[in-house]
Amino acid sequence: MALENRDYMREPPPPPRARGRARAAGAGGAQRRVFARPRPGSVTSWLIFLNVFVYVMDPLLAYWGFYHQAFRSGNTIYVVKFFEYWGCYSPLLAVKYAQFWRFITFQFLHANFDHLVFNVIALLLFGPMVELYLTARQYLVFYLLSGAGGAAVFTIIRATGLTAGTELVGASAGIFGVLVAAAMIAPDAIVMVFGFFPMRIRAAAWGFIVYAVFQILFRGKNAGGEAAHVGGAIVGFLLMRFPGVLERIAWLGKRAPPF
Secondary structure, three states, X not given: OEEEEOHHHOOOOOOOOOOOHHHHOOOHXXXXXXXXXXXXXXXXXXXHHHHXXXXXXXXXXXXXXXXXXXEEEOOEEEEEOHHHHHHOEOHHHHHHOOOOOHHHHHHHOOOOHHHHHHHHHHHHHHHHHHHHHOOHHHHHHHHHHHHHHHXXXXXXXXXXXXXXXXXXXXXXXXXXXXXXXXHHHOOOOEEEEOOOEEEEHHHHHHHHHXXXXXXXXXXXXXXHHHHHHHHHHHHHHHHHHOHHHHHHHHOOOOOOOOO
C-alpha cells in the first residue's frame, strides 16, 4: 500500500492518556514529517531494522556453518536455519512445551523476500501514525501484543481443523493490529491499495479482514496466516478501544509519568 493523501495529518484527537510526542508535536507541519516516515530511533524504525536484520543474518549464519540442523533428501541438502528453528511459532512447542518466547519471536521472521517487503512497506506507512498517536512504549506493547494475539487465534483456528499449517512466521499479525489502529485514528485517510486502487483506510482494513475470514472459511492456501491476521486485528481493535488497558500493560500496572 502507498499513501496518496494524508488528510489524517489534521492532528487527530489524542486518546484519553496520550502523552509524549503525540502531544508535543503541536504544529501540523511537525506532525506531517512524523507521519510521512519513521524518525531515526523510533520504535517503527527499530522494528523495521530487526525484521531486515533477522532476514539477512539467518542465511548468512547458515552459510558460515551456524545453523540448527542439516539433512539430505535425495540429492538435495536442506538446512534448518538457527533463527527460523528457534523463533518460529509452533503451537506444539509454544504451548505444550512452554516455549512462550515464540509468541514474540515469530514476528521477526519471514518466509521470503516478498513477505518481508510487503510488511516493511506497511510498517513504514502506518507505524509512525500509530506510534505518534500512542507513545513509543505503548506502541511497542501494542504491536507485540497484536502479533501474539495473531498466534493465539492461529492456534485456536488450527485446532478446529480449518487450517493445516503447523508453523507461523511474519510480522503481518502485528501489522494488522497497526492497520486497524490507523483505521480508527484516521478512517477517511486515502491509501492506494497495491499501489493502484484508492481507498479509505477504514474500507481497506475491512477489505483485508473480510478477505482473511473468507480464506479461513474456505481453507485457502494461506489460511493459517490469515487466521493470524484476524487475531492481530481483533487484539489491535480491543487495545485501541480500551486505551487504559494498554497503558496499564505498557507500564506494568504502574501509573504512567505525567509527561
